Amino acid sequence: MGEHVIKLPDVGEGVAEAELVEWHVKVGDLVREDSLLAAVMTDKATVEIPSPVDGEILWLGGEIGDTIAVGSPLVRLKVEGEGNAAKAAIPEPAAIEVMVPAPAAEPAAKKPSDTAPKQKPTAEPEPPPAAFSSPVGAPRPEGEKPLASPAVRVRAKEAGIDLRQIPGTGPAGRITHEDIEAFMRRGPQSIRPATGLAEDNTVEEIKIVGLRRRIAEKMAIAKSRIPHITYIEEIDVTALEELRATLNKEKRPDRPKLTLLPFLMRAMVKAIREQPGMNALFDDEAGVIHRHGGVHIGIAAQTSAGLVVPVVKHVEARDLWDCAAEVNRLAEAAKNGTATREELSGSTITITSLGAMGGVATTPVINHPEVAIVGVNKIMVRPVWDGSAFIPRKMMNLSSSFDHRVVDGWDAAVFVQRIKTLLETPALIFVGE
Secondary structure, three states, rough: OOOEEEEEEOOOOOEEEEEEEEEEOOOOOOOOOOOEEEEEEOEEEEEEEEEOOOEEEEEOOOOOOOOOOOOOHHHHHHHHEEOOOOOOOOOOOOOOOOOOOOOOOOOOOOOHHHOOOOOOOOOOOOOOOOOOOOOOOOOOOOOOOOOHHHHHHHHHHOOOOOOOOOOOOHHHHHHHHOHHHHHHHHHHHHOOOOOOOOOOOOOOOOOHHHHHHHHHHHHHHHHOOOOEEEEEEEEEHHHHHHHHHHHHHHOOOOOOOOHHHHHHHHHHHHHHHHHHHHHHHEOOOOOOEEEEOOOEEEEEEEOOOEEEEEEEOOOHHHHHHHHHHHHHHHHHHOOOOOOHHHOOOOOOOOEEEEEHHHHOOOOOOOOOOOOOOEOOOOEEEEEEEEEEEEEEEEEEEEEEEEEOOOOOOHHHHHHHHHHHHHHOOOOOHHOOO
């Protein structure tokens, strides 16, 4: 029998380390060739590591959340034959040094004074009576007369105490002087009605690992380095929703079902043509803005593991249905964890949407190092004044954030107003295409 060492492979160009996010095996498991051993993550892309040989798991190279360098040992297997490495010596546990006490010294000979009669110590004062520890009952309901002797009633009256608030420990629940003393020491605030509710003092520790750690790091960078400005505008999407419903009625197998997003993506392409500064990345360390000709829109998608941003590349070269098909494909890949590193990077501007739970307004966080993000809120029917009467219209808010270091408030407003015009008059989206 020999030992086979599996090292963390190169999981991407320029990647020097990866975070361990999942173990599929444990020590003692028998695995076959191509069995999954672990999953590691880098740049929001998860890579699964298979076993190249059959064997038994002897050692695992880390815990969930640990960062492992490329080329470092990940798993050690016991295999048939010599294996690919000498059998690693398992470090013995450190010996525990036991301190043996020295033998007690012989007692010295008693001095004559030791045999002299000692004075009787002064009697110590008796400790105060122990605090009242009987169970605390609920206050008596209105109309129920508490049981107490006349002396106890007089004492409670002088102290301003309502006897109905004191549980009695005497026979048949009679209230005693000791009960009053305990109540005065404890205070009335400790009396609670018997509601059946109990305090929960448990604390659960959840280690931030994997995608959630990446999200936390990204959000911290965005909020600490980017001064956000958020612009919210109300948009009438009644005509857009009518057009969308009409197009979706055409049952064509080569065309996917349209949502709001493809229309918004095409509207953004037109607005960016007039304001190319919105489709940019800001290298704040070098002080350089990189304006991109290609519009690569990141679509923030919620998965069971957390928020990921698959990217629809070159939206300027895609029509409405091509945008819809690519959004569907990337969303499915993100949800089942098969999205590649290339599909999760390279965005130049981002759309974020919570769908039906989009709320009335949000304050989206910019996807660093981009300079703009467009937030979609839910569509609601609202009464709108048309000049003579209130009529029901389908209304939606766009909540968009911008990097105020490179985007002025005026430019942000112009950009959103252009998108508003295109969405409220959706025929303009197709003009010139």
